[in-house]
Amino acid sequence: xxxxxxxxxxxxxxxxxxxxxxxxxxxxxxxxxxxxxxxxxxxxxxxxxxxxxxxxxxxxxxxxxxxxxxxxxxxxxxxxxxxxxxxxxxxxxxxxxxxxxxxxxxxxxxxxxxxxxxxxxxxxxxxxxxxxxxxxxxxxxxxxxxxxxxxxxxxxxxxxxxxxxxxxxxxxxxxxxxxxxxxxxxxxxxxxxxxxxxxxxxxxxxxxxxxxxxxxxxxxxxxxxx
Amino acid sequence: xxxxxxxxxxxxxxxxxxxxxxxxxxxxxxxxxxxxxxxxxxxxxxxxxxxxxxxxxxxxxxxxxxxxxxxxxxxxxxxxxxxxxxxxxxxxxxxxxxxxxxxxxxxxxxxxxxxxxxxxxxxxxxxxxxxxxxxxxxxxxxxxxxxxxxxxxxxxxxxxxxxxxxxxxxxxxxxxxxxxxxxxxxxxxxxxxxxxxxxxxxxxxxxxxxxxxxxxxxxxxxxxxx
DNA sequence: AAATCGATTATTGTCAACAAAGCAGCAGTT
DNA sequence: AACTGCTGCTTTGTTGACAATAATCGATTT
Numbered sequence: 471x472x473x474x475x476x477x478x479x480x481x482x483x484x485x486x487x488x489x490x491x492x493x494x495x496x497x498x499x500x501x502x503x504x505x506x507x508x509x510x511x512x513x514x515x516x517x518x519x520x521x522x523x524x525x526x527x528x529x530x531x532x533x534x535x536x537x538x539x540x541x542x543x544x545x546x547x548x549x550x551x552x553x554x555x556x557x558x559x560x561x562x563x564x565x566x567x568x569x570x571x572x573x574x575x576x577x578x579x580x581x582x583x584x585x586x587x588x589x590x591x592x593x594x595x596x597x598x599x600x601x602x603x604x605x606x607x608x609x610x611x612x613x614x615x616x617x618x619x620x621x622x623x624x625x626x627x628x629x630x631x632x633x634x635x636x637x638x639x640x641x642x643x644x645x646x647x648x649x650x651x652x653x654x655x656x657x658x659x660x661x662x663x664x665x666x667x668x669x670x671x672x673x674x675x676x677x678x679x680x681x682x683x684x685x686x687x688x689x690x691x692x693x694x695x696x
Numbered sequence: 697x698x699x700x701x702x703x704x705x706x707x708x709x710x711x712x713x714x715x716x717x718x719x720x721x722x723x724x725x726x727x728x729x730x731x732x733x734x735x736x737x738x739x740x741x742x743x744x745x746x747x748x749x750x751x752x753x754x755x756x757x758x759x760x761x762x763x764x765x766x767x768x769x770x771x772x773x774x775x776x777x778x779x780x781x782x783x784x785x786x787x788x789x790x791x792x793x794x795x796x797x798x799x800x801x802x803x804x805x806x807x808x809x810x811x812x813x814x815x816x817x818x819x820x821x822x823x824x825x826x827x828x829x830x831x832x833x834x835x836x837x838x839x840x841x842x843x844x845x846x847x848x849x850x851x852x853x854x855x856x857x858x859x860x861x862x863x864x865x866x867x868x869x870x871x872x873x874x875x876x877x878x879x880x881x882x883x884x885x886x887x888x889x890x891x892x893x894x895x896x897x898x899x900x901x902x903x904x905x906x907x908x909x910x911x912x913x914x915x916x917x918x919x920x921x922x
Numbered sequence: 923a924a925a926t927c928g929a930t931t932a933t934t935g936t937c938a939a940c941a942a943a944g945c946a947g948c949a950g951t952t
Numbered sequence: 953a954a955c956t957g958c959t960g961c962t963t964t965g966t967t968g969a970c971a972a973t974a975a976t977c978g979a980t981t982t
Binding site (some may be wrong): 937 | 953956957959960961962964967968970971976977978982
């Protein structure tokens, strides 16, 4: 009778992780057609577990399958990326509201501590937008789980974030934005600490809206190509 | 070069459909532990495709798997069902707003026509809440696709609705609600026809909120047990 | 008598061979 | 010269057998 249910990794889980990170990191380019046995040799897997993983990823919308004709990585257009941000706006707004109602005091304290860490990271590594991106991810991750809304967290963490991160990897956050974003994060946490759900929702929506407009501008300026 | 890509059904697709409908219809009860080979004999499948389907359904949150210990249908608590409705509220609000901006005139006309059909169904089969439930599903389905937001539609149609429908099957919509719901539907479509996205969003959110409170009340009254 | 440890059994995870379907190249015809 | 139909090949879909793991039941010990 094992009490400690530490995650038992099956080959299928392994395959899932390998594929997912490869897609997110851009090692498998969007639109690229991928062969099964090619992936098998690449990740040291057999086709059974791999196919299970492909099924899961297809269900999550990261892969597109055409029966008997192969699987390819989903290609998201600029317009679709913008729509992803619209979805994030509403869903994370809800998450922030629920987080304000449900996060424990210690969780909020932790969140504030991570923001301090993020600030230091930004100061130390100026221009190293990567850290900010990871920090940003961390922040939103905590709010999603803090909402205590199982399905909401699942949809945000399991579906949306992977698609967003997939495009995060190739976009350099514009110079001034990290500091601005951090300020916005602070105000959201303040609202949560004051248990002001409505305000937290409003601020979160505005925050993501700003991020969306930022990317939109970069695309229009030709800085970011999709 | 085949032009007409009619859906090619593989065994895995078949397995997926079988399992999904069985879960939604309650033939596989929530919490019930299901064995693979039992399902194989039941649906005339082999384990390969079945496992692929299980992987997909697990990824969608309808099944819960514990490695080496089997798969069971997810059991959603009353509280979680309420949170599902909170998610629907925000997401379908967004869908209604985008639908107001993007649906074609003929799509809107079609939508109005289906509402007329629903009204007739309700009048003819009084108390037959089933038709209303299906009609309701149809309505929300059209709005979701009408948003032209691929990911949003995918999340609503592929994830949330199946979970909601799973619990719809066992709840009898209270007597007065079908007519009220139809009225709400009409006002939403009106807003869409007038291309008033904000209003459509507001009305849709209120509509789903009302549905949620209706179920909440039924649960409290003991009419509906989960 | 209760509890724990161990062997058995049933079930899941994995693999490799088989069948089927699409794709590409070639040849023949129009 | 372009197009259509055939043939062979590659890739995917499927199957059944094999290996590994957890649950169950029984025996032994405290």
